[in-house]
Amino acid sequence: TRVYVRGLGGERPAVPVAPERLQAAAQAKLGAADFAYIAGGAGAERTMRANLAAFERVRLLPRRLSGSRERDLGVELLGQTLAAPLLLAPIGVLEAAHPEADLAVARAAAAENVPFIFSSQASVPMESCAAAMGDSPRWFQLYWGTDDEVTRSFVRRAEACGAGAIVLTLDTTLLGWRPRDLDLGSLPFLRGRGIAQYLSDPVFRSRLDQALPAPAVQPPRTPALLRAGAELAARGRRFGLSLEQMQAAAARFTATYTRPDLGWDDVSRLREWTGLPILLKGILHPDDAREAASRGVNGLIVSNHGGRQIDGEVGALDALPGVVAAAGDLPVLLDSGVRTGSDVAKALALGARAVLLGRPYAYGLAIAGETGVREVIQNVLAEFDLTLGLLGVRAARDLGPQHLAPPTPST
Numbered sequence: 011t012r013v014y015v016r017g018l019g020g021e022r023p024a025v026p027v028a029p030e031r032l033q034a035a036a037q038a039k040l041g042a043a044d045f046a047y048i049a050g051g052a053g054a055e056r057t058m059r060a061n062l063a064a065f066e067r068v069r070l071l072p073r074r075l076s077g078s079r080e081r082d083l084g085v086e087l088l089g090q091t092l093a094a095p096l097l098l099a100p101i102g103v104l105e106a107a108h109p110e111a112d113l114a115v116a117r118a119a120a121a122e123n124v125p126f127i128f129s130s131q132a133s134v135p136m137e138s139c140a141a142a143m144g145d146s147p148r149w150f151q152l153y154w155g156t157d158d159e160v161t162r163s164f165v166r167r168a169e170a171c172g173a174g175a176i177v178l179t180l181d182t183t184l185l186g187w188r189p190r191d192l193d194l195g196s197l198p199f200l201r202g203r204g205i206a207q208y209l210s211d212p213v214f215r216s217r218l219d220q221a222l223p224a225p226a227v228q229p230p231r232t233p234a235l236l237r238a239g240a241e242l243a244a245r246g247r248r249f250g251l252s253l254e255q256m257q258a259a260a261a262r263f264t265a266t267y268t269r270p271d272l273g274w275d276d277v278s279r280l281r282e283w284t285g286l287p288i289l290l291k292g293i294l295h296p297d298d299a300r301e302a303a304s305r306g307v308n309g310l311i312v313s314n315h316g317g318r319q320i321d322g323e324v325g326a327l328d329a330l331p332g333v334v335a336a337a338g339d340l341p342v343l344l345d346s347g348v349r350t351g352s353d354v355a356k357a358l359a360l361g362a363r364a365v366l367l368g369r370p371y372a373y374g375l376a377i378a379g380e381t382g383v384r385e386v387i388q389n390v391l392a393e394f395d396l397t398l399g400l401l402g403v404r405a406a407r408d409l410g411p412q413h414l415a416p417p418t419p420s421t
């Protein structure tokens with residue numbers, strides 16, 4: 011009701027409620043390359059569409075005359091109670107959406123009491139975001155590159171920042187094939203975007219006067235890249251780095267941030283490095299869920315990275331039941347295609363403990379900064395609350411297969 015009344019009171023919402031109009035409003039606000047980076051997917055974007063189609067196919071089945079005046083949205087996760095089954099997904103290069111980037115998202119997440127997962131490819135160092143969040147929950151998402159000491163340093167910093175968990179992303183050991191970015195010739199990292207965690211890292215910085223490890227991807231000296239020099243220099247000043255150091259940093263980042271041969275034994279090593287809960291992000295195959303359980307991790311995130319990595323892979327929601335069945339006692343979270351409160355209910359009914367919201371909050375950020383992110387969160391949670399009430403479900407944790415219609419042959 012609060013969300014309806016907000017409009018009646020003459021208080022104009024900052025962002026459109028409907029997902030399509032939210033995306034369109036962000037597109038109108040952003041330059042072509044920035045919008046392409048956020049909105050785009052891998053290849054022909056079939057996985058991106060599959061994520062949404064999977065949510066279309068699942069249908070809720072309400073019970074009548076069993077609703078309640080108050081609903082309890084809380085869920086248990088890693089020994090804590092989350093106020094709602096929603097977290098903000100790690101999204102890199104948020105400066106593509108708004109100059110305040112991660113900082114605005116951190117403030118919004120804290121104000122709405124929703125955990126924010128800091129990205130390894132953030133535009134603001136994790137320490138600054140943590141400082142902006144007070145005691146509010148935050149996690150850290152790790153990309154494991156070729157330099158183990160940098161990886162360990164990230165983990166130590168996350169611990170010092172009060173992160174409640176480490177999310178190891180497994181689906182981006184190589185950068186996906188992204189035609190929208192390729193057509194526009196845009197790779198934000200070469201302009202020094204999205205590398206703030208590295209620029210602020212003592213171990214990474216200590217490497218800047220060393221020769222690049224092989225295989226190094228050396229950026230070509232094209233006119234566009236030389237023009238990007240001004241942007242690089244400006245970013246470097248914020249971190250006390252000269253243009254030459256920034257060029258070395260961007261090249262080193264590009265050469266080292268992914269590790270195609272990351273393996274299960276690395277998960278076991280991470281387990282030894284930290285006492286924080288570890289969640290593996292990007293699990294789609296039930297056998298990977300079983301392997302994860304045997305490696306002592308604390309949770310799984312079913313995700314295909316929003317369809318940005320493999321074109322033609324399974325829609326995330328379609329993969330959820332198989333992973334849940336194989337995960338045993340491990341809590342399973344999901345992202346990739348969550349757009350509305352009704353989507354949250356569907357994911358929970360299929361066995362997810364909570365979901366991660368991705369692109370929609372980046373669009374809110376693009377349109378109206380911190381306020382935009384807050385409204386997107388409020389809208390999703392308000393619709394989720396309403397959906398529970400109308401389904402006749404008193405508490406989010408009670409959602410289950412009994413709230414789903416059996417699939418019909420035509421769907």
Ligand code: FNR
Nearest residue numbers: 048099100101102129179315316346347348368369
């Ligand atoms: C991402 N995602 C992502 N994931 C991650 O683990 N680390 C990261 O740095 C990023 N960066 C990133 C940038 C952008 C622009 C997008 C859109 C996504 C993936 C993200 O965490 C999540 O899996 C997807 O956003 C889910 O898909 P939808 O629901 O946003 O379509």
